[in-house]
Amino acid sequence: MTQSDTLITIPARRGKAARVREGQVVKVINTRGQQVVDTWAFNAHDMTEFMSMEHSRAAMEKIVPQVGDTLVTNRRRPMLQVVEDTTPGVHDTLIAACDVYRYQQLGCEGYHDNCTDNLVAGLSELGESAPEIPSPLNLFMNIPVTEGGRIAFRPPVCSTGQHIAFRAKMDLIIAFSACPQDIIPINGEARTPTEAHFTIG
Amino acid sequence: MTQSDTLITIPARRGKAARVREGQVVKVINTRGQQVVDTWAFNAHDMTEFMSMEHSRAAMEKIVPQVGDTLVTNRRRPMLQVVEDTTPGVHDTLIAACDVYRYQQLGCEGYHDNCTDNLVAGLSELGESAPEIPSPLNLFMNIPVTEGGRIAFRPPVCSTGQHIAFRAKMDLIIAFSACPQDIIPINGEARTPTEAHFTIG
Numbered sequence: 001m002t003q004s005d006t007l008i009t010i011p012a013r014r015g016k017a018a019r020v021r022e023g024q025v026v027k028v029i030n031t032r033g034q035q036v037v038d039t040w041a042f043n044a045h046d047m048t049e050f051m052s053m054e055h056s057r058a059a060m061e062k063i064v065p066q067v068g069d070t071l072v073t074n075r076r077r078p079m080l081q082v083v084e085d086t087t088p089g090v091h092d093t094l095i096a097a098c099d100v101y102r103y104q105q106l107g108c109e110g111y112h113d114n115c116t117d118n119l120v121a122g123l124s125e126l127g128e129s130a131p132e133i134p135s136p137l138n139l140f141m142n143i144p145v146t147e148g149g150r151i152a153f154r155p156p157v158c159s160t161g162q163h164i165a166f167r168a169k170m171d172l173i174i175a176f177s178a179c180p181q182d183i184i185p186i187n188g189e190a191r192t193p194t195e196a197h198f199t200i201g
Numbered sequence: 202m203t204q205s206d207t208l209i210t211i212p213a214r215r216g217k218a219a220r221v222r223e224g225q226v227v228k229v230i231n232t233r234g235q236q237v238v239d240t241w242a243f244n245a246h247d248m249t250e251f252m253s254m255e256h257s258r259a260a261m262e263k264i265v266p267q268v269g270d271t272l273v274t275n276r277r278r279p280m281l282q283v284v285e286d287t288t289p290g291v292h293d294t295l296i297a298a299c300d301v302y303r304y305q306q307l308g309c310e311g312y313h314d315n316c317t318d319n320l321v322a323g324l325s326e327l328g329e330s331a332p333e334i335p336s337p338l339n340l341f342m343n344i345p346v347t348e349g350g351r352i353a354f355r356p357p358v359c360s361t362g363q364h365i366a367f368r369a370k371m372d373l374i375i376a377f378s379a380c381p382q383d384i385i386p387i388n389g390e391a392r393t394p395t396e397a398h399f400t401i402g
Contacts, residue, residue: 054254054297054336063295063350074334076302094264094295096255101277132333133275135255145346149264 005201012195013180015118029197033160034188036179038115038136044171053093053135078169087162092138106183118177206402213396214381216319230398234361235389237380239316239337245372254294254336279370288363293339307384319378
């Protein structure tokens with residue numbers, strides 16, 4: 001393992017961002033198997049260009065990216081290509097990041113960690129800020145689409161240590177949040193959010 | 202018909218925005234039956250709050266809103282409730298508004314009208330501007346979701362004069378674009394974008 005392949009931790013309930021050069025591969029590991037990882041990417045040289053789910057669905061002509069598919073930016077340029085996926089391929093592009101409003105509606109009193117604030121915090125550690133909160137690529141998140149376009153929130157179907165890997169198609173900043181949702185079982189029936197990991201190599 | 206029910210034109214290939222008070226009903230008419238109308242809504246008192254497809258899908262637990270469903274904002278507050286739909290109910294929340302990048306990729310030389318610029322122009326006529334370009338509610342747009350989450354771009358299934366109506370759940374600014382897409386048949390096999398109309402009453 002080279003230094004660039006160092007395992008970086010996305011702490012449980014927290015965000016983490018990193019700089020990635022064009023051509024590098026980012027591998028995201030579901031360390032304990034039941035953790036959703038909200039994922040964003042921004043052009044390293046212009047934060048107003050970022051990975052966009054609504055543009056990516058149009059480009060891919062599918063809802064969930066698979067190996068070979070490329071997520072694109074809000075300017076429809078290639079950003080992240082899926083190069084490997086050892087999970088069953090269940091990820092989500094439909095659902096907003098959780099936020100303070102979500103937890104208020106779920107009855108939480110006081111502050112609850114959330115993916116939206118984790119994005120802001122992760123970028124802040126790099127001295128960066130997002131011009132807006134794009135809809136995230138929710139890795140390992142299980143949102144089945146059924147008859148008539150109905151959707152549901154279900155626990156992940158991953159196993160410990162499974163991963164998905166992306167090749168960066170431009171210099172970018174990638175940002176992750178280990179989703180702190182512990183009210184509904186989107187991070188597993190135990191409702192115990194955990195850490196996850198990634199490598200850049 | 203009262204003055205407030207006046208038929209307002211969304212000109213072919215163009216945008217149009219209007220102010221709507223809480224409780225009013227906005228009816229959007231597919232005048233010629235094959236026209237997609239991209240739709241956005243913003244809190245009239247704070248443009249940073251706007252209708253969000255990714256938050257609405259989470260709230261509705263479905264991809265396409267039906268009568269009784271409420272589209273919510275990026276702060277998860279009710280914005281527009283569907284109160285009537287005389288169309289077959291085929292609308293879209295998955296696909297980004299068309300933009301200059303889309304038409305460049307489709308091989309257009311020079312400028313092509315597009316829904317993103319139409320949003321900006323429509324708001325500008327009211328002296329307003331959007332802080333970002335939210336993913337639109339694409340009325341009458343036919344994006345079937347099939348096996349394995351595949352999606353496709355198909356002509357509308359509406360008939361002349363069919364409409365959908367929404368009740369405003371807050372004071373808001375609504376913005377429409379009569380989609381100028383004439384390269385692919387998303388606005389009908391004739392690929393001839395037309396005008397559409399709306400009322401506020």
